[in-house]
Every structure is written in structure tokens, then in C-alpha cells.
Amino acid sequence: MNTITQILSKQKAFFKSQKTKDVPYRLSLLKALKQEIVSNEHAIYDALKKDFKKPEFETFISEFGLVISELNLAIKNLKKWAKPKRVKPSMLTFPARDYIYKEPYGTILIIAPWNYPFLLAIEPLIMAIAAGNTVILKPSELTKHTSQLITDIVQKIFPEAVAASIEGGVEIATELLSQKWDYIFFTGSVSVGKIVARAAARHLTPVTLELGGKSPCIIDDTADLKLVARRISWGKFLNAGQTCISADYIIIKSNLKDAFIDALKIEIIKRYGANPKESRDLPRIINKRNVQRIAEMLEDSHVIFGGNIDVEDCYIAPTLIDSPNLDSKLMSDEIFGPVLPILTYDTEQDIESIIWNYDKPLALYVFSNNDTFIEQTIKKYSFGGGVINDLLIHFGNHRLPFGGIGASGMGAYHGKTGFDTFSHNKAISKRGNWSDPSIRYAPYKGKLGLLKKMFKYFS
Ligand code: NAD
Numbered sequence: 001m002n003t004i005t006q007i008l009s010k011q012k013a014f015f016k017s018q019k020t021k022d023v024p025y026r027l028s029l030l031k032a033l034k035q036e037i038v039s040n041e042h043a044i045y046d047a048l049k050k051d052f053k054k055p056e057f058e059t060f061i062s063e064f065g066l067v068i069s070e071l072n073l074a075i076k077n078l079k080k081w082a083k084p085k086r087v088k089p090s091m092l093t094f095p096a097r098d099y100i101y102k103e104p105y106g107t108i109l110i111i112a113p114w115n116y117p118f119l120l121a122i123e124p125l126i127m128a129i130a131a132g133n134t135v136i137l138k139p140s141e142l143t144k145h146t147s148q149l150i151t152d153i154v155q156k157i158f159p160e161a162v163a164a165s166i167e168g169g170v171e172i173a174t175e176l177l178s179q180k181w182d183y184i185f186f187t188g189s190v191s192v193g194k195i196v197a198r199a200a201a202r203h204l205t206p207v208t209l210e211l212g213g214k215s216p217c218i219i220d221d222t223a224d225l226k227l228v229a230r231r232i233s234w235g236k237f238l239n240a241g242q243t244c245i246s247a248d249y250i251i252i253k254s255n256l257k258d259a260f261i262d263a264l265k266i267e268i269i270k271r272y273g274a275n276p277k278e279s280r281d282l283p284r285i286i287n288k289r290n291v292q293r294i295a296e297m298l299e300d301s302h303v304i305f306g307g308n309i310d311v312e313d314c315y316i317a318p319t320l321i322d323s324p325n326l327d328s329k330l331m332s333d334e335i336f337g338p339v340l341p342i343l344t345y346d347t348e349q350d351i352e353s354i355i356w357n358y359d360k361p362l363a364l365y366v367f368s369n370n371d372t373f374i375e376q377t378i379k380k381y382s383f384g385g386g387v388i389n390d391l392l393i394h395f396g397n398h399r400l401p402f403g404g405i406g407a408s409g410m411g412a413y414h415g416k417t418g419f420d421t422f423s424h425n426k427a428i429s430k431r432g433n434w435s436d437p438s439i440r441y442a443p444y445k446g447k448l449g450l451l452k453k454m455f456k457y458f459s
Contacts, residue, residue: 008107020132029129044059051142051286053283055280071126099430101426102419104132110135110186112140117142121150127418139167141167141168150165180203183205185207193211212244213334214249216249234271235390238392244362246392250341253346261322264305276306277308277310291314304322305319322342323344324343326354360384360404360405362404362409367388368388399415
């Protein structure tokens, strides 16, 4: 195995060879990648099952299926996306033909988390390659089966000079971050995001940070509680709540709290049975350290449902918590597990004082049939993206950019937005030689009036 610096210098040299600028070459890589992933479909399900008992259904809907859709989209649209786009000239460029050229940044570092370990490593890789870059990818050390499979796939499809997967933990990540990159794409926690941003700043490297936070879910008194409970029982406990855009906590109109809790208990039992530990559909927590972390959050909480923990099995039952204090452990950090605190409100100010107590979240959800309340909420709070009357689904539309704001991240991707993220917009004005009006040249005397008229005409 070559060292990081060897691979990096190979990639830099290959990028300079101009080969990655060739769109048919990129297409051939993407098609080969798709074929390899399709032929590994069952190996992917097995790897995720071994890593944290993720059910095949969830791996299909939230990893494999999304990756294949992204590949199909890139393969179908790449020629169009990569073409220079002509724009109208302005007063100052006329007469010229003006274009935006899509330029690959060069050599890209992608660092991926463990919670959707296949999707969140491969999806940025697809668009980075589609845009004509070379990539070094570091998958998570916590999902060793999936990460090994990712490395095998990348190694089989890409020459090392185009893409490589380097496995390892903090030490390897630190070494990677000490290198000079043309772009860094990081998905993970806020605290490591700050480390990545600091490393990027050293070389003024542009960076996308896909981070997390405490994403609220507001339920007002016009919502259909049965339907709300059903949808929340899906979106909150998918991946055992280890989802960056999971509803971290509920804020419900106080008079509905008891009815909502009853409805949610019924739905959870429908999904996972009376003993969720026996359910084949509830993934495990990624490791004992995270079980311990969540268990500590429960210590001073009022558990009203679930609460069972088996550290050895990395199991935490779907758990509901009644009205925690905002300064409790549970409400201080992102929960990232199958634990749902239920807070209440009576006035709009109550909602404000909860949401504005935290940094800008990655997602916000509203369950309501009151259009005025919905629009007000969308516009009032600052958050990465969200859904009205459901959870998570905005992630699944490639036409919607996905990314955070403030502490939940910067930059976005998914679909064409991903291609744009990994491309520099190079502005080119192609000036003809057939005309060279004398107005811009000194001496300026007597020309200003005409210039002002021309500016008016062009604006
Ligand atoms: P993490 O930040 O611990 O790790 C992410 C990656 O960073 C891993 O590859 C890890 O090896 C590496 N890393 C860890 N410590 C490092 C260090 N000191 N220096 C450099 N690299 C380091 O995150 P995680 O536990 O894998 O994932 C959970 C977090 O990720 C949650 O906060 C979640 O909200 C967030 N997340 C965000 C998104 C999103 O799209 N916005 C998606 C998934 C997860």
C-alpha cells in the first residue's frame, strides 16, 4: 500500500495530465462503479447487518437505492452539466460571448461518518468524480465491514491516481488533513467539523461541512395525531435514531401531549413489538461507547416509555422522555439514538425560547394543517432544510439541495447541487475583434453622458 503522500502526488500528477477533464472517461468510471455496486448489492446488505444489524430494507431505502439513483442521475446528465453554459453579455463585456465553465477543483478529500456509512461515503464520491476531480476517501473506522467493502469497490474500479479509499481512525484522518487539498468534503460531528475547518483554513482550502445538531419537530393543535405518531415512529426510529436529520425532540401544544404519547406508544409497539430487542427491524447503536453516552443522557430523565438498555448487545429500546429541562444532559447535545424527548408549548414565545436556545439546526419539522403557522415557522427559524407533515423525506429528492447552516454545516450537495459543489464556476468572456468602440478609452471628455445612457439601457 502506498503512503498517503505517494497517492496524493500520483493524483495531483494525474489531474494535471488533463485526463479527468475528459467527460467520456468520467462516464466510463461512473458506469463501472454502478455495475460494481449493483453486483455487490447483497454484500452491502451483509456488511451493514454485521456492522450494526441494519435491516436490509433500511439499507436499500437509505443507502443502496439512493446511491444507485445518484449514479443514474449523474450518468444521464453529465454531458449537459459539464458543458460550458452561455450567459448574456453585460454592458462591460459587450460585444462578447460570456460563459461559465465548470472546472474540477483538483484533488479532493472526503471524510465520511458511520451512521449511513455506504451512502455518505459513496454519494460525494460520485459527484466529485463526475465533476472531474480525483478523490481520497476516508470511510468511518466504526463500520469496519462496510468500510472494507467500500475500499474493495473503490480499489477495483478506480486507478489509485483517480480515487483511493484509505481506512483508519483519528490518526489517519489527522494525517490526511495535514496535506494540501483542493477541496475537503466532511460529514460528521460539529466538534470534528471545527477541526476540519481549521485544517482547511491553513491552506485556504474550500470546504463543505455536513454536520448535525438538535433538530426540532413542532406539532400544533391542528395536526392529525394518529398520522403524526405513525410518521414519527418511522422517521425517528429509522436507523435507531442515528440520523443527522432525525427529529431530536418534539415541541407539542401542551393540551395534546398525553394523547400524542398514547398514539406514539401504540405505533412503536406496532412497528417493533412489545419487546423491540427481538425485532429484526431495529438496528443497534454503533458501539458500546455510544450506548454509554446515551445511557448517561437518560440518567436524570423522566422515562415514560422504553428505556431498556443492553450495553453488550448495543441495544437501546425506542424511548420517550417527558418534559426534560433544557439544561439537562439530554437537551444539551444531539441525542443521535432512539430516544425522543417531548416538550410542550402554549404560546409562540415558548417555541422561540426552546429553538433559539440552540444553534441553527440541520432540520426542522412541522406537523400542522394551519398554513399560516406553517409559513411563519418556515420563515422565522433558521435551519438547513425540513419537511411539513413528515420527517426526513427532503433528503430523498435530488432536486433539493441538502446541507446545514451555522453550526449544522456549510455548503450543500445532492444531485446537480453535488456536481456544482465539486466544480469551480470559471467565468470566461470571449471577446470578438470586429468592434472596439472608443468610448472606454481616454481622453474621457464628452463621453460620460453617453456612457450613462448605455448603462441604463443594459441594466
Ligand atoms: P465524527 O465527527 O466522530 O466522525 C466523522 C469522521 O471524522 C470519521 O471518519 C472519523 O474517523 C473522523 N474523525 C473523527 N475524529 C477526528 C479528528 N479528531 N480529526 C479528523 N477526523 C476525525 O462523526 P460520527 O460519529 O461518525 O457521525 C455522527 C455525527 O455526524 C453526528 O453529529 C451527525 O449529526 C453527523 N452527521 C451529519 C450528516 C449530514 O449530512 N449533515 C450525516 C451523517 C452524520
